[in-house]
Amino acid sequence: MAHGERGLAADQWRHWQETYSAHPGMYGSRPSAPARHAAEAFRAAGAAKVLELGAGHGRDALHFAREGFTVHATDFSATALDQLRHAARVEGLGDRITTSVHDVREPLPLADDSTEAVFAHMLLCMALSTPDIRALVDEVRRVLRPGGVFVYTVRHTGDAHYEAGTGHGDDIYEHGGFAIHFFSRRLVDDLAEGWCLADVHAFEEGELPRRLWRVTQTLPR
Known part of the structure; x- marks a missing residue:
């Protein structure tokens, strides 16, 4: 990773740690709409185990556990995962959820x-370079069993914050302290090479609103 990328990654880690510390449970307890879709897609595929990348404080991981899945949740913020484990214990779901502090730039x-389903809500569009994203999708392919389902969401180049704020190159722009890699449709299609691309669903979220794609793709058997 270039020095500038390392510096941006370190800045983002500090920013997220501070944000989760200052605002525990910042996204609330209700699952995201993409997580509800993913649970249905995972169940239809016969999945029992889910890996969530960038789980944060766990609103979606908890939803998957409530729906009967065994969940392994990762995030690079130990603070967020502490909040997730606490919420899981409170709900009596501690036996269904395991966690790992993990930077997705690493394997x-x-x-x-070893898993049957992978979910990532707005994780791939964080401050990751295109090579980082490609390597991560390769890792998702590695850990998924044939027939496994990968559901992810990303902000795209039609979003109001695209080309706003501080540019870091590679379609990465920082606004309000958060650095986002805005996806083009070409990048989505490139990442789906060798997969069965089931759906690219456009939706909006939040007050701006943020404009996102929800991508559902399956590893061939």
């Missing part, structure tokens, strides 16, 4: 073909 902490 995923799972064995080959």
